[in-house]
Amino acid sequence: MGRKKKSRAIVEEFNTYFGAGTLQDWQRLCRDVGINGDLPSITQCRKALRTVHINIHDLVDAVKQGRQPQRFPNVRQLIEYTISTRKFYPRHKIQEMGPVKALMRRIL
Incomplete structure (x- = not known):
């Protein structure tokens, strides 16, 4: 799969996973990455x-x-991993207040 197709696929997959962006979607994302506790x-x-x-x-x-x-x-270890595996998320697809923005780190 080419880089553009991979980029498009990851954006679509994440958007499908995340959903409409309700509080419940955000709370599920937090649980899925291992953040527990009351996030109201x-x-x-x-x-x-x-x-x-x-x-x-x-x-x-x-x-x-x-x-x-x-x-x-x-962040440093994440950057090294991301570069070595070439698993980048396309920066131009980041929504200003969306969940990807909260997860993104400057890699390059």
Whole structure:
């Protein structure tokens, strides 16, 4: 699969997984990446997600398999992993206030 097709596929898969963007969608995302606890608002979910370092491709794959994605202890290790595996999420597809924005880290 070419890079453009992979990029398009990951965007579609994540959007399908995430849903409409309700509070319940945000809370599910937090649970799926291993954030537990009471998160009563989208803002609280977004803040919690800023502390999690995961690869979005791995998140989508992990959810399909019913497991949690690999979490990296810091941004540097996530960057090294992302570059070595070439599992990039297309920056031009990031919505300003969406969940991908909360998960994105500057790689290059």
